Amino acid sequence: MSPSSKTTYLSKTVEQLQPSGIRRFFDLASKMDNVISLGVGEPDFVTPWNVIEASFHSLEKGYTAYTANAGMIELRTRISAYLKKKYQVDYDPEEQVIVTVGASQAIDLALRALIDPGDEVIVVEPSFVSYAPAVSLAGGIPVKVDTDPLQQFKLEPELLEKAITEKTKAIMLCSPNNPTGTVLSKDELAAIAAVVKKYDLFVLSDEIYGELCYDEKHTSFSQIPEMKERTLLLSGFSKAFAMTGWRLGYAVGPSEIIKAMTKIHQYTIMSAPTMAQHAAIEALDHSETSVQEMKKSYRQRRNFVVKEFREMGLNCYLPGGAFYVFPSIQKTGFTSEEFAEKLLQEQRVAVVPGNVFGRSGEGYIRCSYATSLKQLDEAMKRIRAFLQTI
Amino acid sequence: MTVNDKKIEILELLEKDSRLEVEKIAKMTDLSVEETNQLISEMERDHIIAGYSTLIDWTKVLDYEGVTAMIDVKVTPTRGVGFDKVAERIYRFPEVEAVYLMSGAYDLSVLIEAKTMSDIGRFVSDKLSTLESVLSTTTHFVLKKYKHDGIIFEGDDDDKRIMVTP
Numbered sequence: 001m002s003p004s005s006k007t008t009y010l011s012k013t014v015e016q017l018q019p020s021g022i023r024r025f026f027d028l029a030s031k032m033d034n035v036i037s038l039g040v041g042e043p044d045f046v047t048p049w050n051v052i053e054a055s056f057h058s059l060e061k062g063y064t065a066y067t068a069n070a071g072m073i074e075l076r077t078r079i080s081a082y083l084k085k086k087y088q089v090d091y092d093p094e095e096q097v098i099v100t101v102g103a104s105q106a107i108d109l110a111l112r113a114l115i116d117p118g119d120e121v122i123v124v125e126p127s128f129v130s131y132a133p134a135v136s137l138a139g140g141i142p143v144k145v146d147t148d149p150l151q152q153f154k155l156e157p158e159l160l161e162k163a164i165t166e167k168t169k170a171i172m173l174c175s176p177n178n179p180t181g182t183v184l185s186k187d188e189l190a191a192i193a194a195v196v197k198k199y200d201l202f203v204l205s206d207e208i209y210g211e212l213c214y215d216e217k218h219t220s221f222s223q224i225p226e227m228k229e230r231t232l233l234l235s236g237f238s239k240a241f242a243m244t245g246w247r248l249g250y251a252v253g254p255s256e257i258i259k260a261m262t263k264i265h266q267y268t269i270m271s272a273p274t275m276a277q278h279a280a281i282e283a284l285d286h287s288e289t290s291v292q293e294m295k296k297s298y299r300q301r302r303n304f305v306v307k308e309f310r311e312m313g314l315n316c317y318l319p320g321g322a323f324y325v326f327p328s329i330q331k332t333g334f335t336s337e338e339f340a341e342k343l344l345q346e347q348r349v350a351v352v353p354g355n356v357f358g359r360s361g362e363g364y365i366r367c368s369y370a371t372s373l374k375q376l377d378e379a380m381k382r383i384r385a386f387l388q389t390i
Numbered sequence: 391m392t393v394n395d396k397k398i399e400i401l402e403l404l405e406k407d408s409r410l411e412v413e414k415i416a417k418m419t420d421l422s423v424e425e426t427n428q429l430i431s432e433m434e435r436d437h438i439i440a441g442y443s444t445l446i447d448w449t450k451v452l453d454y455e456g457v458t459a460m461i462d463v464k465v466t467p468t469r470g471v472g473f474d475k476v477a478e479r480i481y482r483f484p485e486v487e488a489v490y491l492m493s494g495a496y497d498l499s500v501l502i503e504a505k506t507m508s509d510i511g512r513f514v515s516d517k518l519s520t521l522e523s524v525l526s527t528t529t530h531f532v533l534k535k536y537k538h539d540g541i542i543f544e545g546d547d548d549d550k551r552i553m554v555t556p
Contacts, residue, residue: 020556022554025554026553026554026555029553029554030554035553039553039554039555040551040553041555041556042555044549128556129556178556296402300403300419303417303420304414304418308417350553350554352554
């Protein structure tokens with residue numbers, strides 16, 4: 001091989017990754033003035049003050065060194081107790097809990113710990129934009145399963161079963177879902193569990209929005225009988241405690257998988273930020289009231305936004321969780337991208353086109369209602385005005 | 391959700407923003423506009439909603455002059471009516487913004503707003519101290535208001551998030 005024959009030094013895997021469709025909208029929106037953004041996938045609340053204070057205190061005390069690779073045992077113990085209280089499932093803090101840099105890192109670690117080259121992982125769409133690329137980066141093959149909008153984008157076991165091959169190793173689940181806000185009930189999860197058991201699969205259950213369920217109690221996939229052993233529960237502090245910038249998440253599950261994840265974590269990240277871990281302890285110990293207040297406010301705004309969309313004549317089901325609504329824009333005749341782009345250009349409202357979350361999201365837009373009522377009200381007025389011009 | 395839960399929800403929304411339109415409250419609480427109006431009327435009638443006020447940071451108003459003071463008052467309670475009688479004598483003065491019965495070193499805390507410091511001085515020496523039940527007063531002038539009724543006056547509520555995120 002001649003020295004000049006290389007055209008790129010990049011890995012083929014990375015080269016083949018598509019940039020997130022969200023990024024394009026960010027670039028468009030950030031160049032404009034007077035934009036109301038419903039494109040934000042994070043709380044509009046600032047982290048509760050007691051939690052911020054706890055991190056100051058930890059710095060004042062001089063806690064500036066690494067923690068254990070898997071995270072401070074005090075925090076792991078709290079996470080375990082919190083999950084026990086919330087879902088009545090037991091996880092050993094020593095062996096079955098790892099603290100990560102956001103739930104995103106937990107997803108990455110989990111996939112890297114589980115996947116051999118060529119293994120297939122089922123990604124239920126519409127889904128969080130990182131799942132499929134994370135599978136590819138781990139050397140696996142993401143197999144996308146569409147869900148039916150008429151079933152509120154709930155995963156139907158038959159559709160899941162059809163996508164399973166001999167290479168299928170795991171399924172990525174997300175309830176409450178980003179971007180649709182859909183929550184799977186205990187019975188719906190049990191039906192999925194039956195397929196998981198039949199084909200001896202493993203489940204990566206992203207439950208980051210678990211605290212934000214408005215109409216019914218959240219069911220964790222690990223609560224379904226016989227599923228705890230084949231589930232990795234992935235979560236974090238970002239959404240429930242308004243701590244996105246702190247980058248703190250966790251995974252709980254079978255010891256051998258947590259051990260493998262810790263091994264990778266140790267060689268790549270070392271440990272999650274120490275002051276954030278101290279803050280997270282305070283969040284779990286003393287933030288119940290703040291979480292409930294934020295949740296109440298999200299529920300009120302959800303009700304408001306859904307009613308507004310319905311009054312405008314757009315089909316919009318009432319999502320049970322997270323802080324997104326996913327109205328249909330099919331009757332406008334535009335694709336999601338066209339709709340989102342025109343809305344941004346003409347009325348300065350940023351929403352995310354549904355197709356960036358997978359092809360079954362085509363014809364829908366993701367609107368985050370994690371923004372002030374005043375902003376939501378103005379956004380709804382502008383969307384109404386936009387609809388009247390088309 | 392019970393009717394009482396809905397009432398509490400409406401009260402919390404109105405406490406944060408008394409100008410919030412009934413139509414919005416109805417949508418947020420999943421009630422009809424008629425039901426919301428009825429619940430608000432009931433709560434007004436029952437004096438649960440005792441009034442609607444606006445929180446103003448007067449220091450930002452050009453040429454406005456005003457002074458706020460908090461006065462600790464020790465009093466002799468009256469037989470039969472305790473502190474209520476003297477409290478009423480005090481809260482009837484229009485310059486008195488708030489009166490609280492306190493535990494601890496003094497009995498009543500009186501919040502007063504006036505145009506000038508000497509107006510407050512006059513109120514304390516001529517009106518408050520001369521009341522028969524009043525034993526002593528200690529006046530504290532408010533130098534700066536940082537937070538009032540849960541609202542941070544100098545708060546920066548800019549949205550610090552980037553425009554579009556996953």
